[in-house]
Amino acid sequence: MTGKDAAPTTSRARWVEQIAALDAPAAAVRKRREPLTVSRIVEAALAIVEAEGFPGVTMRRVASALGATPGALYAHVRDKSELDDLMVGRLCARVELPEPNAAMWQEQILDVCRQLRDLYLQYPGISQAALQAAPRSLDTLRINEGLLAILIDIGVTPRTAGWATDALFLYIAAYSAVSLRRHSDGDEAAEAADREEVLERFLMLPESRFPNTVTHAAELTAGEGHDRFDFTVTMILGSVDPQH
Amino acid sequence: MTGKDAAPTTSRARWVEQIAALDAPAAAVRKRREPLTVSRIVEAALAIVEAEGFPGVTMRRVASALGATPGALYAHVRDKSELDDLMVGRLCARVELPEPNAAMWQEQILDVCRQLRDLYLQYPGISQAALQAAPRSLDTLRINEGLLAILIDIGVTPRTAGWATDALFLYIAAYSAVSLRRHSDGDEAAEAADREEVLERFLMLPESRFPNTVTHAAELTAGEGHDRFDFTVTMILGSVDPQH
DNA sequence: GTTTAAGAATGAACAGTGTTTAATTTGGTG
DNA sequence: CACCAAATTAAACACTGTTCATTCTTAAAC
Secondary structure, three states, X not given: OOOOOOOOOOHHHHHHHHHHHHHOOOOHHHHHHOOOOHHHXXXXXXXXXXXXXXXXXXXXXXXXXXXXXXXXXXXXXXXXXXXXXXXXXXHHOOOOOOOOXXXXXHHHHHHHHXXXXXXXXXXXXXXXXXXXXXXXXXXXXXXXXXXXXXXXXXXXXXXXXXHHHHHHHHHHXXXXXXXXXXXXXXXXXXXXXXXXXXXXXXXXOOOOOOHHHHHOHHHHOXXXXXXXXXXXXXXXXXXXXXXX | OOOOOOOOOOHHHHHHXXXXXXXXXXXXXXXXXXXXXXXXXXXXXHHXXXXXXXXXXXXXXXXXXXXXXXHHHOOOOOXXXXXXXXXXXXXXXXXXXXXXXXXXXXXXXXXXXXXXXXXXXXXXXXXXXXXXXXXXXXXXXXXXXXXXXXXXXXXXXXXXXXXXXXXXXXXXXXXXXXXHHHOOOOOHHHHHHHHHHHHHHHHOOOOOOOHHHHHOHHHHOOOOXXXXXXXXXXXXXXXXXXXX
């Protein structure tokens, strides 16, 4: 890191800094000049989450990614927790909401849930922030409104619709939180190996205490990819269907 | 703190220590003499969670509660994360599992879920550790086995049963994670005030963008206590029922 | 009873974290 | 150009988890 030197007081020091900046063409010079804004901070933080996971996003890390100082961030963001909320909000803003179509309401909701899940998994660990974030930011409320529109459109009572969307949000966040350790990225081989590992551990259990876990170990560890996810979401939707 | 003195080397020093210990009857003497064991560490940590919440449980805090040094804990516990896992395990060990009774299987499962939820809420923030904990410790597996027994007993296919228990676990943890900020303890007035606050915020939304959220604000924010919780759990159970 | 060996606890440090504050630099305006 | 207000810095503070050489304790062996 060349930016660690003290600020130049003489023109000679600035000269040295300019020479050192030749190695980092756009990083130091450009970014140093562009003003530090909340939008850039959130983007930098999200980039770190995507690359190194949520625990890797620290104020110092974000600041250095912007060629700035940790303290400078506090002029645009009150807290680390506020930064977390902003990140979750920006992510939720990316979710595309459909125009309610009663004929394919289940597919529509499942699609929205999958979008959110994929975003959470693309930014590993961010779902943890989503759980701790303010109950309802404007961006999460936007998704909630979109889901409500679909459900109310097919005749679900408002209260049931609200509770259902609540359950969906919670499940998606929790699923993404525990699912990030199983297969860090779309590595299918690692996922299979992990499932094998769990299966072996299940079979090692004493059958006296864990009869069902042992005898049904194969079925319990079955389910590739996001089958489990689709199952649960579909299950929730099925029990909300006013047709039945 | 009297227990901060160095250990006595002469009998006279011990004499002085005993006199000083008269003021702190059981705290200094007993705890200093009793060997530091993993069980006592976990208990002390859980006591802190109950009193100050999960973020308050730090290695130094746990050590000082035991009259010991932070480093001493690492002779019995590998990590902070291992301590977290142990805490969750000890909590899960408290859940009482029923003998499967097909006639009242829904009540039985709902009861187990409520036990877990109440434990998570009694120890605020611990559900966060439950989500990050190892996918399946022996104690959580025990609960899983108990739920599986009930479901398989009534004829649910093993795979469906496994996925359902998975969904239940995730939902319970997520529900407890976000529910701790609403009403820190059983304060009913605070809960009502909080719901009022959310309702007002909903009504402030622009109706053009949030039509359903605004028009149904009352129903959406309705639901006292754990009605929402019971609704979701019952919903999951209903869609798993082999009768339908 | 003394000595010794093993284990546990200590104290101090290290590398991090979020956050604050006085001092400095900066950019836009009169 | 001078000035002022806002943004940025550098440096600290109070924490966090974790390690390690040293000290102490305890219990067994001689």
